[in-house]
Amino acid sequence: MLHIVLVEPEIPQNCGNIARTCAATGSSLHLIRPLGFDISDRAVKRAGLDYWHLVDVSDYENLDDFFARHPEAAADLWLTTTKAPRSYEEAEFSADCWLFFGKETAGLPLALREQYRDRCIRLPMISEARSLNLSNTVAVCVYEALRQNHFPGLMGTGEMAEN
Secondary structure (H helix, E strand, C coil): CEEEEEECCCHHHHHHHHHHHHHHHEEEEECCCCCCCCCCCHHHEEEEEECCCHHHHECCCHHHHHHHHCCCCCCCCHECCCCCCCCCHCCCCCCCCCCEEEECEEEEEEHHHHHHHHHHHCCCCCCCCCCCCCHHHHHHHHHHHHHCCCCCCCCCCCCCHHC
């Protein structure tokens, strides 16, 4: 199972889209506080996220709390950042790696990027573009990791294949 880690996400719609990607792919979602939105059951129901029950969601007070609870993540993580020295296509994702994504306005913390400098990747884009939308970046990286691992546990065809 892939692990999607959002560090201090700010925009609820992005988190909703990412949660849907997690639901569709069987990936787990890890949210590092502070969050820019409410994830209580009441708020999720009010937002109409009818797939939320399909998502394995955990939240943490901060990165220290996260790594204390998941020390294994440090051995198999990838950090996405526009400042990365290499493209995501150079990453060799394992089937249960940890993919980190930063908040929309500032990205991942500098200290984290420096600590795992050799694990920082980016999506190629033109120099004039600041970044892609967070939920789009997550989707690209999740599906690349899944592709590299032959889409474990996912259906590769739809109902049209039966005809």
